[in-house]
Amino acid sequence: QVQLQQWGAGLLKPSETLSLTCSVSGGSLSGYYWSWIRQSPGKGLEWIGDINHRGNINFNPSLTSRVTMSIDTSKDQFSLRLSSVTAADTAVFYCARGRGCSGGSCYPRAYDIWGQGTVVTVSS
């Protein structure tokens, strides 16, 4: 079955750039949007953005200016970069499988598959 394995640096200093990657195994990137979600004690679960295999991207408007997402279909991986981090970005970050796409149109789907989570701490 499809599994997601994620990795990236867990300790950052303020103003640095967070970089995470999620690898899909047991399936393909095609046919879905792949999301990044974070969870912090203060803000709960928060959708960051999602990307499909064509590189089409949707962002949470509150984070758009600092977020970059990319996808590598040759490796079945997708990535997140969040620039200029502050202590407020301290959170557990998850990758997950979301929206579906078929026949040229896309449709809402709940997040049925999640990565294991990466704890990211921003501290000087």
Next chain:
Amino acid sequence: DIQVTQSPSTLSASVGDRVTITCRASQDIDRWLAWYQQKPGKAPKLLIYKASNLESGVPSRFSGSGSGTDFTLTISSLQPDDFATYYCQLYDDFSRTFGQGTKVEMK
């Protein structure tokens, strides 16, 4: 933005109890609501999608209902493995908003 509000934030219950958690959306969201279970140190696990559809492999004691603005997650007979935090989520074409969570703890 559409907001989703869960209640209660904490619920104390015993094994065998019937448990109900509610989620209210600030606007009509049709049936685009999911429920997740999360245990400490783990990713959320999908229980219910499109308001009332049970995800494959999820025990039948979990059920969801509602449409429009008011939704409910019910656990018909609480089991020891069910003590966890539960989240609702709006996931239509424009929003992917989570509720604040309901912690189900042992009475």
